[in-house]
Amino acid sequence: MAKKVTQHILTKEIEQDLLPYINKPAQYLGGEFNSIKKEWDTVKARVAFCFPDTYEIGMSHLGLRVLYQVVNEKHDYLMERSFAPMTDMEELMRAKEVPLFSWESYTAIKDFDFVAFTLQYEMSYTNILNMLDLAGLPIEASARSEGPIVIAGGPGAYNPEPLVDFIDLFVLGEGEEAIIELLDLWMKVKAAGGNKLDYLKAATAIEGVYVPLFYKPVYAEAGKLVGMQNEPFAPPVIQKRLIRDVDNVSFPTDGIVPFTQVVHDRVMLEVMRGCNRGCRFCQKSMEVLLEQADKAIAATGYDEIGMISLSTADYSCVGPLIDELMARYAKEGVSVSLPSLRADAFSVSLAEKVQRVRKSGLTFAPEAGSQRLRDIINKGVCEADIMQAVASAFAQGWNSIKLYFMMGLPGETLDDLEAIAYLTKDIIHKAKEVRPEGSKKPINITVSVAVFVPKPHTPFQWYGQEKAENIRKRQSYLRDLFRSIKQARLVCHDSPLSFLEAVFSRGDRKLNQVLKRAWQLGCKFDGWSEHFDLEKWNTAFRECGIVPEDYANRDFAKDDYLPWQHMSSGVSVKWLWHEWEKAKQALVTDDCRHGKCSGCGVCTAVGCDNIYLNSAEK
């Protein structure tokens, strides 16, 4: 006998009391082309995917599209989307008592069986708390004995500790398979009459799943973290979930076409997964990519294909792939863009291919100004590579490019900062040299300098961020250097924001109370400069008796137990430490695609190997 499904549909309230009175109502509508609306009583489990930022930002997120397709493909399950309402909408929602809803059917989020957040960025965490509250759910996991199970995944899951009070379950690694397993398990537990606790216990058996309830941090005297004690049925270390064969994974060619201009308004072709720093996984084959591009253009009507991966030019078939894409789409007015490029793989022919339809922006990421510093971070490009890449671009007619750098890198000196200015000057000089005759537009280089934030599971996880005061001084130094460089525009990223990122990225459980207090004081949309309020954060830290510098600037010792040590990315900690030692001496490690294996442990840990698609490369 089917139990009647509780579904509070808020269409009337939203259409009459909210939408006519707010900015850009188009971002809250649902019903977009390729969106999927299933009838609630035809499915057995329902997931609300909640992106902790606005619609315009969330709709560019590839992960959402993948999971949306994977879950909705299943006959018994559905997934609907939700996003953070903008402040004017939120104010009205609270005034009119309209709780957070899903876009597809305007159903109250609290009616779903699962609420799934993606952890993209530490400064979106207050939005997570805010969305739970807007949904009418208690923000603390311990206060939620009934109602949806709140799960989270994405890059932030690699160190989930600052959020454990609020999330029931984390998924480490790629979620496509895990989410179905979680739903299947839920059906099983429900059928057997189990409750939430039964479910969470059973879920610990799924690879990649972390249920913080079953883990307790162990402190020694003076409050130092020395270990994590797990319940016997929960694994002591959580292994990251990995998709072994990316070609066969469901790829969202029928992406939802948003109603508004979103951050990335184009078809996104996921060329490669994995980071470049010594960890490399299988790459997608060209045939599959072309097929996906075909379907995606046909299904969405976009006029631009963005090839995404951390460094697209590394994908071994990128030249031939671009050729093929251009051949097929140029006459339809579809252009191809490459979001960010390693300078060493960019070349004249690539530049030429990409610019044929419509010139999109070009971004290069030298990251550091001097070769010494580039070696420290193992960025395998040299000045010659950079100059050649830039020369290709300007020779092909580009007039403006963007350069990404980081400051606050380990071992950085003022000379390294000066090197950024010199490099920029050299680039401008080169540009003037190679530009086509009669170029009228002025040369325009945007130099964007971010503050380095040490991240867990990288060789720099033991390194504390440079003190805020020093960062400010160095930014000032850079500004002075750039004052005289006319064709360049220096953009320095907000250092208080980077400071907070550094606090949370290597944070531990003690930060949960700070997060809660900051949200209570009104912090949200921290990643948006118009909303970020450092004073409120400082108050939150003070009231909780926590000194944020203790987190952001702290160096860990080799034998310290790290707050994320129970989460495994597959890369061995010994190897990471070895890399850190090498970095301190500015020694480089070969890219395991071209050079010898350096023994990072990933291939054995997850059972895969590098596969080369273009045999000429090996």
Add this chain to the structure above:
Amino acid sequence: MLIRFAFSVTGTAKFLSHLDLVQVFARAVKRAKLPIAYSQGFNPHPLINLGPPRGVAVAGFCEYCDMELKEDMYAEAFEKALASAMPRDIKVFAAKTADKKQGALMAIINAATYEVEVENAETAFLDEAIEKLKNAEHIMCQRTHPKKGVRTVDIRPYIYDLQRQGDGKIFMEVAIGNNGNVRPVDVIEAFGIDGLKATEILRTGLYIRDEKGNKLKP
């Protein structure tokens, strides 16, 4: 060739702005692989022309759109292809070839009919107000222009028809465009009934009205 078709905008799609709507059609045309013509110049855009904008939260039963095609095709085939590529709450119908010499939709359309659902007014009061408005020589309405400031205009000559239809529903036919423009909210406000609120506004038709009062479909 120029193809003109009608479309309806209902459900939540009525909250799409005029520009949002142009973009929806541009993407749909691409999905449907229709041979739309592009403008010349530095930033080519598809030649899509919509009729007059509806106004915030106004649903439309019979709006119009012109599209310039670079290849000839049958209007029915065009309609079928486009219809399959539209999002849920926007439906296209009545496609036909049109004559460019007639002029742009926004220029030739000069009248519109609306159905407005209201609450907080008794039938008797509504009837009384409608009678008064119909018999009035002038109906003054305040308009605020961002640059020109506040102006007062007489909208009486531009209200062609006004009736109550059933309980709580007002039907009106008004002028729209550059030669006289009346919005449904202007009329509702002119009723002068305290607390009268329009809960639903539906534009039921757009026309080319001649001096004799005959209404033609664009």
